[in-house]
Structures are given as C-alpha cells and as structure tokens.
Amino acid sequence: MKIATWNVNSVRARLAAVEAWLREARPDVLCMQEIKSTDDTFPAQAFEDLGYNCAVHGQKTYNGVAILSKRPIEDITRGLPGPDGDEQARYIEALIPGDTGMVRIASIYAPNGNPLEAFSGKVGTGFPPETATKQKNETGKFAYKLDWMKRLKAHAEGLLALKEPLALMGDYNVIPADIDCHDPAVWANDALAQPQSRAALRAIEHLGFTDAFRAQTAAAGHYSFWDYQAGAWQKNRGIRIDLILLSPQALDRMTACTIDKPVRGGEKPSDHVPVVCELNI
DNA sequence: ATGCCGACAGGATGTCGA
Numbered sequence: 701m702k703i704a705t706w707n708v709n710s711v712r713a714r715l716a717a718v719e720a721w722l723r724e725a726r727p728d729v730l731c732m733q734e735i736k737s738t739d740d741t742f743p744a745q746a747f748e749d750l751g752y753n754c755a756v757h758g759q760k761t762y763n764g765v766a767i768l769s770k771r772p773i774e775d776i777t778r779g780l781p782g783p784d785g786d787e788q789a790r791y792i793e794a795l796i797p798g799d800t801g802m803v804r805i806a807s808i809y810a811p812n813g814n815p816l817e818a819f820s821g822k823v824g825t826g827f828p829p830e831t832a833t834k835q836k837n838e839t840g841k842f843a844y845k846l847d848w849m850k851r852l853k854a855h856a857e858g859l860l861a862l863k864e865p866l867a868l869m870g871d872y873n874v875i876p877a878d879i880d881c882h883d884p885a886v887w888a889n890d891a892l893a894q895p896q897s898r899a900a901l902r903a904i905e906h907l908g909f910t911d912a913f914r915a916q917t918a919a920a921g922h923y924s925f926w927d928y929q930a931g932a933w934q935k936n937r938g939i940r941i942d943l944i945l946l947s948p949q950a951l952d953r954m955t956a957c958t959i960d961k962p963v964r965g966g967e968k969p970s971d972h973v974p975v976v977c978e979l980n981i
Numbered sequence: 982a983t984g985c986c987g988a989c990a991g992g993a994t995g996t997c998g999a
Contacts, residue, residue: 709998710988734998736988761989762997812999873999892999927999928986939999971987971999 701798701979703729703805705869705942707925707972711735711766714970715743721963721974722750728770729796730974731807733871735764742766759789765807765870771796775804782851790848793859798981803950804859808852808870813845813891842891845873849900853907859947860908865981866947868909871972873941874901876911879920880940892941909945912957912977924959925972933964942975953980 704727708714711732722730730752735742738758747754752768757778767773775795779786793806852868859866874897878884887893905911913922923938932938946954956978963973 713988734988812997814997814999871999887999890999925999929999930985932986941999 701729701796701803701981702727702976703731703803703867703869703944703979704974704976705731705733705807705871705944706974707733707809707871707942707970709734709736709970709972711737711764712741712743714968715746717963717966717968717970719746719750720966721960722747722752722768725960725974725976727976728798729805730768731805731869732766732768733764733807733809735766736761737764755792755794757789757792759787763789763809765789765792765809767792767794767805767807769794769796771798780848780851780855782848791852798979801865801981803865803867803979803981804862805866806868806870808868808872810852810871810873811841811845811848812873813842813894813897816842816889816891816894842894842896845891846896846900849897849904853900853904856904856909856945857907863949864947865950865953865979867912867944867950867977867979868904869944869975869977871941872901872943874898875939875941876901876914876943879918880923882921882923882937882939886937887939892939905945908948910948910951912944912946912951912954913940913959913975915946915951915954916957922959923961924975926964928971942972944975944977946977950979950981954978955980
C-alpha cells in the first residue's frame with residue numbers, strides 16, 4: 701500500500717496540481733493538510749472521478765485536513781480530544797483496509813507556533829487599548845502549539861496500545877534536527893526549531909514511533925518545504941517538517957519512504973511537497 | 982530591521998503561514 705502526505709496550501713488553488721500528482725503517483729492514500737476549505741467547498745467530485753473516497757475535516761479560510769483513499773475509509777475520527785472551543789481543524793483519522801490487513805492513518809496539521817513572544821512585533825503607540833489588542837492576538841500561539849502537541853501525544857499513546865499498523869502523517873511544523881534544515885542559524889529564533897518544539901516531537905516518537913524517512917537515511921539536506929519568498933526553492937533553502945511517524949507494526953512492513961522533491965518545481969506549486977511511504981499491507 | 986511570496990475574504994488591504 702502506497703500512502704502519502706502533502707500540505708497542499710489550499711486544495712482549491714492546488715486542484716490541478718493535486719489531480720496531476722494523483723494520476724502520476726497513484727497513491728492508495730493521500731493525507732492532505734491546509735486544504736483551506738469547508739466540507740461544502742471541498743472538491744470531492746474531482747477526486748472521486750479519479751477513484752478516491754474522501755474524508756474531510758474542513759474549516760473556512762484556515763487549516764483543514766483530509767484523507768483520500770482508493771480503498772474504503774472506515775472508523776473516521778475528526779479532531780483531537782481536548783477542550784471545547786478549539787475550532788481549528790487539524791486532525792482526521794481513519795481505518796483503511798489493505799490487501800492483508802488494516803492500517804490506521806491520521807492526517808495531521810500541527811500549529812505553526814509563531815510568533816514566539818507576545819510583544820515580538822510592534823506594539824503600536826503603546827496606548828493600553830492597542831497594547832491589549834496586540835497581547836490578545838499574539839499571546840499564546842507558541843503555547844497553543846506545545847499544548848496541541850501534548851494532546852496529540854496523549855491520543856497517539858492510546859492508538860499505540862492497539863498494537864496495529866499506524867501512520868501519523870502530516871505537517872508537524874517542527875524541524876526535527878539541524879540536519880533537516882539548510883541553515884539552522886536562520887531558523888534559530890523560529891517556533892519550528894525551538895528546543896521545546898523538538899522535545900514535543902521527540903516525546904511522541906519516544907512512545908514508540910519511528911520517523912519513516914529517517915529509517916531510510918541519516919543524510920542531511922532532504923527537505924519537504926521551501927518558502928515562496930527570497931528564492932528559497934532556487935537556492936535549495938528548505939526544511940524537513942512533513943513527517944510520517946510509524947508504529948512498530950507499520951515500520952516492520954515499510955519497504956520505502958521518499959520525498960517527491962520535483963513537485964516543488966511544478967506549475968503553481970504548494971510550498972510543501974509530498975512524502976510517500978510504501979507499506980507491505 | 983523588515984519584506985520578499987501566496988492564499989483568502991472581500992471588494993482594499995490585513996491576516997496568516999513557516
């Protein structure tokens with residue numbers, strides 16, 4: 701079974717590119733993030749025409765995750781357990797039957813977490829009303845990121861106990877290590893590279909997950925994201941933040957894991973590229 | 982020091998991303 705994850709940066713803006721990639725790569729499962737669509741505006745028909753079933757957890761304008769599958773999509777769960785009032789659509793999970801067994805798959809869009817500090821930017825004139833607004837808008841993004849990762853860890857722990865093939869795949873918004881970054885100094889003050897962010901990811905991995913790509917190679921210089929700005933793609937200034945975390949039962953069936961780098965050079969590309977994994981299931 | 986680019990909502994330009 702060929703499974704993939706791709707932060708498409710708007711499924712509607714990216715529809716032609718996603719359709720083209722599905723025709724070429726023919727994955728059995730594609731987890732998408734940042735679809736930036738509600739369930740109503742999600743272009744399900746286009747994917748159904750290519751032979752895919754769709755499970756969507758959408759949101760207007762921001763975030764949004766989905767799972768496409770050539771096989772049936774069963775036991776769908778939308779959202780992580782957590783406090784009421786978290787309206788951000790960042791998690792969808794389902795059970796997919798393979799030829800020889802089931803695999804549980806989650807499409808994950810972890811929070812970015814920037815800016816790091818409440819007053820990292822301008823605070824206007826400093827009058828109390830503006831200060832209060834700035835504080836309200838900018839406080840807590842990094843805290844939300846770390847809290848969300850804790851919620852993911854708690855949920856992942858329960859899933860691991862099922863002892864079944866499991867793939868938690870998506871945009872983790874964490875640069876796991878310096879070798880996953882073109883220039884660590886550039887990202888040193890970014891939420892994606894903070895020690896707390898890396899610790900939050902490690903804490904999940906230490907439950908018993910393996911970074912599928914890192915099971916294949918220890919080499920530096922493999923990225924999944926290149927900023928649209930400042931010629932980052934042309935200069936290969938990228939970072940690897942799109943990960944496939946596998947349970948032991950999934951890892952033992954893995955035969956390949958690759959990053960489809962050329963997609964970044966395509967027509968009207970996303971700033972992320974697909975990460976693909978082959979499982980003997 | 983900040984913007985660079987791109988998508989969105991809405992109908993100008995601010996918000997957000999990483």
